[in-house]
Amino acid sequence: MIHAKKEAKLISAARQDDEKALLQLFEKYRPLVVKSRRKFYFRDFDDDDWEQEALIVCLDAVDSYNPNRGKFGTFYKKRLYNRAVDLLRYRTTSRRIGNEIMLSLEALIECDSNKIIEPIEQPIATVANMENLADFFRNLSDPELVAMKVFLGHYTIEEAAEKYNMSIEKIKRAGQRAYQKLLKAVFDQVK
Numbered sequence: 044m045i046h047a048k049k050e051a052k053l054i055s056a057a058r059q060d061d062e063k064a065l066l067q068l069f070e071k072y073r074p075l076v077v078k079s080r081r082k083f084y085f086r087d088f089d090d091d092d093w094e095q096e097a098l099i100v101c102l103d104a105v106d107s108y109n110p111n112r113g114k115f116g117t118f119y120k121k122r123l124y125n126r127a128v129d130l131l132r133y134r135t136t137s138r139r140i141g142n143e144i145m146l147s148l149e150a151l152i153e154c155d156s157n158k159i160i161e162p163i164e165q166p167i168a169t170v171a172n173m174e175n176l177a178d179f180f181r182n183l184s185d186p187e188l189v190a191m192k193v194f195l196g197h198y199t200i201e202e203a204a205e206k207y208n209m210s211i212e213k214i215k216r217a218g219q220r221a222y223q224k225l226l227k228a229v230f231d232q233v234k
Contacts, residue, residue, distance in 0.1 A: 050068070050071070050115060051110065052064075053065075053067055053068045054068065054105055054108060054110075054115060057102070057105045058105055058106060065098075065101065065102060065105065068101065068105070068115075069097070069098055069101045072101070072116060072119055072120075075116065075119065075120055075123065076093070076094065076097040076123065079097070079120075079123050079124060079127060080093045080097075082124075082127070083127045083130075083131060088130075096126060096130070097123060100119070100122050100123050100126045101119060103122065103197060104118055104119045104122045104123075107198060107202050107206060109205075125196075126196075129196055178228070179224065179225060179228040182224065183221055183224065184217065184220075185207075186209060186213055186214065186216075186217035187217045187218075187220055187221040187224070188221075189203050189207050189209060189214055189217065190203075190214050190215075190217040190218035190220075190221050191218075191221050193214060193218065194218060194221070194222075200214055200215070
């Protein structure tokens, strides 16, 4: 069992990109990860996927943890729960629900299904490729990048304001600019 002082040292070391410290901290809270895994079911998420998500959340929690606001374990548990809820929301939106009810071609072949039909040939339009997205992020100002981190769920707006020493209003305005730039980047590519 890791004591509070040792845990604080691990958190500090993990913030300095010490991978061993991060893994040691993660191992301490593995039972929490297992318990969270049991609460949520994602069809195509195996134990390795869940563990990887939990490790990413742990790294994010280490970066944004404030010891004056409570225990790390409680903070990490809340962040892990929020990530699972975000994944659940993402997967159950109406435009992605088809992905959850699809069957794989391999599964259909194995059961010799007559549901297999030849694909319909039609042109596929791409909205944005990775290069366009890379250009989009390269062209964002620092406040706009912070706003995107808030938008993507890495931080709450309050956490971002504190971490990056910005006002909430500044982050909101930067978020509006970033959103407009994103729309321009995406829709300028569709012609």
